[in-house]
Amino acid sequence: MKNLLKEFEEYLLDNLPNSKTFHPYFEDALGDMLKAGGKRFRPMLFLSVIKSNKSLLIKNSMPVALGIEMLHTYSLVHDDLPSMDNASLRRGFETLHKKYDEVTAILVGDALNTEAFNLLSNAPLHNDVKIELIKCLATNGGIDGMIIGQAIDCYFENVKLELSQLEYLHIHKTAKLIAASLKMGAIISEYDLQTQEKLYNFGIDLGLLFQIQDDIIDETCTSEEAGKTTQNDEAKNSFVNLLGLTGAITSANNLALKCEETLHTFDGHLKKSLEKLLLKYINRHK
Numbered sequence: 001m002k003n004l005l006k007e008f009e010e011y012l013l014d015n016l017p018n019s020k021t022f023h024p025y026f027e028d029a030l031g032d033m034l035k036a037g038g039k040r041f042r043p044m045l046f047l048s049v050i051k052s053n054k055s056l057l058i059k060n061s062m063p064v065a066l067g068i069e070m071l072h073t074y075s076l077v078h079d080d081l082p083s084m085d086n087a088s089l090r091r092g093f094e095t096l097h098k099k100y101d102e103v104t105a106i107l108v109g110d111a112l113n114t115e116a117f118n119l120l121s122n123a124p125l126h127n128d129v130k131i132e133l134i135k136c137l138a139t140n141g142g143i144d145g146m147i148i149g150q151a152i153d154c155y156f157e158n159v160k161l162e163l164s165q166l167e168y169l170h171i172h173k174t175a176k177l178i179a180a181s182l183k184m185g186a187i188i189s190e191y192d193l194q195t196q197e198k199l200y201n202f203g204i205d206l207g208l209l210f211q212i213q214d215d216i217i218d219e220t221c222t223s224e225e226a227g228k229t230t231q232n233d234e235a236k237n238s239f240v241n242l243l244g245l246t247g248a249i250t251s252a253n254n255l256a257l258k259c260e261e262t263l264h265t266f267d268g269h270l271k272k273s274l275e276k277l278l279l280k281y282i283n284r285h286k
Contacts, residue, residue, distance in 0.1 A: 004047055004058070008040060011062045012069065017115050029096055029104050030111060033073050036091035041210075042181040043069045044277050049185025049199065052273035060124045061188055064133060067119035068181055071141050074112035075150070075177075077105055084154060089223050125188065132187050140180035149173025153237065161237045167208065169237060174214075175207025195270075202262050206278075209255040213285040215239045216248055252285045 016031040043065035050061050080087040080095040081102065088098050096105035120134050139145060149172030152165075161169065182199040191199070215238040239248040259282050263274060 004051060005040060005044060007058070008043055008047065008062065008065055012066055015063075015066060017070075017111060019111075025100060026104060026107070029100050029108050032093070032096060032099070033077055033091065033108075034069070034112075036093045038073075038091050039281075040069060041277075041281070042072050042178060045178065045203070045274075046181040046185040048273045048277050049182055049191075049270065050189050052270040053189040053191060057125075057188055061185075063119040063123040064125070064184065064188070067116040067123075068137065068177075068184070070112040070116040070119070071137060072177060074109040074116070075141075075146055077109040077112070079150070081105060084150075129188060133184050136180050136184050136187065140176040145172050145176035145180075146174075149176075156237055159237075160242070163242060166237050166239065166242055170208060170211040170239075171204055174211045175204045178207035178210065179203025191270075195266075198262075198266075202259070205255060205259050205262065206282075209252060209259055209282070212239045212248055212252045212255065215241075216245065216252060216285045219245055219248075249285060256282045256285075 012034060016034060019027055019030060021027075046065050046068055047058060047061065050058055076090055077096055079085055080090055081097055087095055089095065093099075096108055116137070117134060120130060120137065123130060123133075125133075141147075149169050152169045153173055156169075179200045180203070182203040183196050186196040186199050218238065219240045239251060243251060259278075263271060263278060265271075266274065
C-alpha cells in the first residue's frame with residue numbers, strides 16, 4: 001500500500017494544476033493545499049479497489065484518483081473560509097485565505113472543483129466508464145451530497161439537531177464522497193452492481209465513523225497535533241456536542257466494529273486490498 005501511495009503522490013506532484021499568467025501568486029496558491037499532503041484517504045480507497053481486481057488499470061486511473069483528491073481539497077478550502085469555519089490551519093499549513101486572501105481561496109476552490117471533472121473526462125478509460133464516474137462524483141460531491149450537507153451544517157449552527165438529522169448532515173457532507181470513491185473504483189474494476197452497492201454502503205458507514213472520529217479529535221487534540229484548527233466546534237452540530245465525549249466514543253466504537261465486520265465479508269482480494277489501508281484508520285479514535 002505504501003508503494004501505491006507513493007505512486008499517487010508522484011503522479012500528483014507531476015500533474016499539479018497550473019495557470020501560467022502574470023498573476024503574482026495564483027499559480028502557487030492552486031497547488032498549496034494539494035502539496036500540503038493529508039491522508040489521501042479517498043484516492044487511496046479508490047485505488048485499493050482497483051488494485052484488488054484490475055491492477056493493470058491503476059496507471060490509467062491516476063487522473064481519476066487526482067480528480068477525487070482535488071474535489072475533496074476544494075471542499076476543505078471552502079470549508080475553511082471566513083463565511084464558514086474561518087479556520088487558520090489545514091493539513092499543518094496556513095489556510096489559503098490567511099496566507100493570501102479570501103478571493104484567492106474562493107477561486108482556488110472553484111478551480112479545483114472544475115479541474116476534477118476535467119481530469120475525469122480526459123482519463124485514458126472507456127467513455128462509458130468515464131460517464132459513470134462523472135455521474136457518481138457529481139452526485140455525491142454536489143447538491144445531493146456534499147453541498148447540501150455543508151448547507152445544513154452552516155445554516156443550523158447554534159441550533160441543536162436530533163441524532164437522525166445530525167447523521168443526515170454528515171452522511172451528505174462527509175460520507176458520500178468516501179462512498180463514491182469506493183464505488184468509482186468498483187466501476188473501473190468491473191465489479192457487479194451488487195458489489196458496487198455494498199461498497200458504497202460500506203463507505204457511508206466508514207465516512208460517518210470518520211466524522212465522529214474527527215469530532216473526537218477536535219475535542220481532544222490541539223491544532224498542532226491534528227494539523228488543522230481544533231476546538232472550533234462550539235456552535236457546530238458535532239457528535240461530541242450532541243452525545244458528549246463518552247457517548248461519541250461509544251458510537252465510534254460501535255460503528256468501527258460494524259465496519260470491521262463488513263470488511264470481512266468482501267471477497268478475498270478486495271478484503272485484503274482494503275484491509276491494508278483501513279485497519280490503521282478504523283480505530284484511530286482510540
